[in-house]
Amino acid sequence: MSDAVLNQFTPQSHEEDTVDVTRRLRFGIIGTGWIAESHIESLKKMPDVDIVAGADLIPGKAEKFFKRYEVPGVHCYPDHKSMLENEKLDAVCVCTYNMTHAECTIDALDAGVNVLLEKPMTVTTEEAVEIIRAERRSGKLLSIGFQPRMDENMKMIKKIVESGELGKIYYIQTGGGRRRGIPNSTFIEEKTAGIGALGDIGCYALDMVLNAIGYPKPLTVSGYRSAYFGPNPKYNNPADAARFNVDDFAAAFIRLEGDIVLDFRIAWAMHIDTPGDTIILGTEGALRIPSTECWNGTVGGPMKLYRDVAGNQVEFEIPLSEQKDSFGGLFYLKLRSFADAIKNGGQPPVPSSQILYNQAIIDGIVKSAKIGHEIEISIPEI
Numbered sequence: 411m412s413d414a415v416l417n418q419f420t421p422q423s424h425e426e427d428t429v430d431v432t433r434r435l436r437f438g439i440i441g442t443g444w445i446a447e448s449h450i451e452s453l454k455k456m457p458d459v460d461i462v463a464g465a466d467l468i469p470g471k472a473e474k475f476f477k478r479y480e481v482p483g484v485h486c487y488p489d490h491k492s493m494l495e496n497e498k499l500d501a502v503c504v505c506t507y508n509m510t511h512a513e514c515t516i517d518a519l520d521a522g523v524n525v526l527l528e529k530p531m532t533v534t535t536e537e538a539v540e541i542i543r544a545e546r547r548s549g550k551l552l553s554i555g556f557q558p559r560m561d562e563n564m565k566m567i568k569k570i571v572e573s574g575e576l577g578k579i580y581y582i583q584t585g586g587g588r589r590r591g592i593p594n595s596t597f598i599e600e601k602t603a604g605i606g607a608l609g610d611i612g613c614y615a616l617d618m619v620l621n622a623i624g625y626p627k628p629l630t631v632s633g634y635r636s637a638y639f640g641p642n643p644k645y646n647n648p649a650d651a652a653r654f655n656v657d658d659f660a661a662a663f664i665r666l667e668g669d670i671v672l673d674f675r676i677a678w679a680m681h682i683d684t685p686g687d688t689i690i691l692g693t694e695g696a697l698r699i700p701s702t703e704c705w706n707g708t709v710g711g712p713m714k715l716y717r718d719v720a721g722n723q724v725e726f727e728i729p730l731s732e733q734k735d736s737f738g739g740l741f742y743l744k745l746r747s748f749a750d751a752i753k754n755g756g757q758p759p760v761p762s763s764q765i766l767y768n769q770a771i772i773d774g775i776v777k778s779a780k781i782g783h784e785i786e787i788s789i790p791e792i
């Protein structure tokens with residue numbers, strides 16, 4: 411991964427709000443790989459959180475991880491099941507690769523533990539449904555790890571839509587990506603990631619716009635997936651190219667409830683810098699959101715709102731909002747809001763009921779791409 415991408419997750423210092431330290435939360439971390447670093451950095455800043463357990467399938471990895479982060483006394487386990495059996499926890503962060511999201515989350519919920527699950531929610535719609543069933547039978551809190559939800563500019567997109575300035579929304583173009591930015595590690599193999607760019611960064615683009623418009627139900631999808639860069643040693647390092655077997659590009663045309671269409675494309679690599687800005691078209695106005703490499707943080711620049719005013723076609727620039735904190739701060743806020751919801755009996759900051767539709771679109775793209783034509787998106791009863 412490039413430094414530019416990694417640095418986005420470097421935690422910044424954060425002024426701790428007043429926190430009730432008399433009620434403490436016992437946290438565990440499942441999967442002590444790359445993203446667990448951002449989780450532990452954030453958890454360490456919370457005066458009411460004790461990091462007491464961790465698990466990783468790779469022998470010795472969890473032990474080294476907690477030593478590196480100077481968190482003493484953490485009980486380490488060779489898998490999530492033994493950790494859940496032996497520890498009394500309030501919450502876990504599921505930081506495993508996508509293919510084990512479902513089993514780790516379901517087992518944790520069934521053990522009576524609140525879960526913060528990293529994005530994408532999982533790989534298939536069926537797994538997402540099983541997760542939500544476990545959430546319901548456990549009565550525990552489940553939040554999905556979309557830190558851009560905490561970003562002030564991302565929040566502004568939703569505020570603009572909800573203000574009615576755009577009128578009725580009928581068309582959205584979203585997605586994004588980069589000319590070259592293929593990750594490596596466990597992201598590029600089906601046995602660990604399940605899906606490629608589509609799941610990794612596609613889920614962010616979908617969440618940005620679907621959250622803004624209130625997550626209408628997806629109805630149909632015509633999807634496409636390809637991998638012309640990842641497996642090609644001309645564009646990827648030969649060792650990674652040899653094991654690459656997920657998508658590096660995906661596109662889709664999705665119909666949503668409420669007569670809205672969503673035109674989507676996402677790329678880890680392509681022969682252009684961006685497949686376009688995100689645009690939201692409404693009957694009264696339109697919004698342009700400058701593209702970024704992957705929408706995992708904030709917007710790519712000031713947004714523009716287009717309206718007719720007294721017969722004139724005008725454009726307004728929406729000034730970028732000051733961040734309460736920068737990228738590391740978004741991670742902190744994602745974890746803090748989850749911890750606060752546990753303590754205060756609040757709602758999950760990013761509810762599974764919404765992200766189910768995100769997952770159903772991703773899974774619909776996979777299924778439609780496989781058979782080469784449009785399909786209905788079907789979501790099992792929960």
Ligand SMILES: NC(=O)c1ccc[n+]([C@@H]2O[C@H](COP(=O)([O-])OP(=O)(O)OC[C@H]3O[C@@H](n4cnc5c(N)ncnc54)[C@H](O)[C@@H]3O)[C@@H](O)[C@H]2O)c1
Pocket residue numbers: 440441442443444445446465466467468471488489490491505506507508510514528529530555556557595596610706
């Ligand atoms: N929110 C973000 O900005 C962001 C950024 C990067 C990655 N992610 C997500 O985080 C997840 C992990 O990514 P990563 O880069 O850290 O992967 P990684 O491969 O570096 O780490 C995953 C770890 O999980 C462990 N693991 C898998 N199954 C396990 C199990 N059942 N019990 C215990 N350990 C298990 C693996 O051994 C591995 O060490 C992915 O789903 C990814 O999409 C989120």
